[in-house]
Amino acid sequence: MTDSASIATVRVPASAANVGGGFDCVGIAVDRWLTVSVRQGAEGEPAEPGFVREGTLTSLGTRNSQDAIYVAFRAAVGAKKIAVPERLRFHATSEIPVGRGLGSSAAAFVAGAALANEMLKLGLDKFGIAEVGTALEGHPDNVCPSVFGGATLALTHAGKVIVSPLDVHASLAFVFAVPEFVLETKRARAALPNVVPHVTAVSAAAKGAALVRGLATADEDMLAAALDDVLHIPHRRRLVRGYDAVAAAAIEAGAIGATLSGAGSSMLAVTKTEKADAVGAAMAHAWQLTGVSAVAFTSAQRVKGFHVVP
Structure with missing residues (x-):
């Protein structure tokens, strides 16, 4: 891996969950975006993950090792029983307001899992990424719109996430x-x-x-x-x-x-x-x-x- 090129970049939409009577199960994707790139730093750089944060993330005080993006990256890799690379360097830019009910944490979890999947060729499909995100988020109604887009009905049953798209009238x-x-x-x-x-x-x-x-x-x-x-x-x-x-x-x-x-x-x-x-x-x-x-x-x-x- 090079020390300068971006290895993977993903864009993840915001989401609105708890839509009316769909408490903890119905959500919609919202066109405010989190964009994250990851590369591996050069030999000799610190082993710990590094972050550049822009947009709504600039005031985020989270330690790099506890950032939701890195936590999900690590979880996706761990699920495949392989080692998490050292010297990961993330660049995250977000339009999603933090702490305002627009799924900023779910978007971060989806981004981390998707980056790991792309960078390390883990072979996860969208359902696999939704499983990782839901395990970390605790419920699927924000995660699934960010993964599948549109409006979704999602629940956890028998230990797995079940999700279906919902029709929304054009008017x-x-x-x-x-x-x-x-x-x-x-x-x-x-x-x-x-x-x-x-x-x-x-x-x-x-x-x-x-x-x-x-x-x-x-x-x-x-x-x-x-x-x-x-x-x-x-x-x-x-x-x-x-x-x-x-x-x-x-x-x-x-x-x-x-x-x-x-x-x-x-x-x-x-x-x-x-x-x-x-x-x-x-x-x-x-x-x-x-x-x-x-x-x-x-x-x-x-x-x-x-x-x-x-």
Whole structure:
């Protein structure tokens, strides 16, 4: 291996998980990207991994050996029972906001596994990379959109990840509003109860089915019901300053419904394409009225999954 040439480069999309009634199982790929290259340093350089971080990663204080990209690289290699190369040099540039519910950690895990697969010719297919990412992330709903692209339904069963693409009607748009504040996933997880009433579980199951049907057909009644989550939003909305105002503003501007993106702090609205700009502007303005700066954008509807850059 050379000491200067990039051995492998991958691009991985962001993702939004917990979409409405699809808590911990439905996610969508989002067109904000993590791009990572890896090469092997020259003989005599330090054996430890090295990183150059740009974009949203510049303030990341993680030790290089604990960086999610390297952790996933090591996990993918370890699964094949071969030695992890020394002197790995990573260059990572990201557009994905960190700690905002857009799958930054899942994208990093996918990038690391995909880089190892490409650099060392491990022979992993996309399902294998999804398995590595899910084992590290803990659940597949962010990982699978970043691997396969589009909207996905994913769950773990009998020790393996099962994933299926979901149809999304061409008339629908996904609008995101990203606030300036971070909500740590650990804190958001801690807000959830250990047990829910049976009636809540029944409602959640119905909303999950309604989400799949609503996305495929653009049935607004189905989607409105599906986006009114009963499993996590009632417990997390208090952690997101301005949640109720932003959701109400989105709906008033024409959105079918609004919810958290992932565990937050970003919010996601589903709307008809022609109303997307107005919905995004309304969400950002509603946050501004609460003293929070936010940026809104509409994601491309069908975003492809990770890919190797030639």
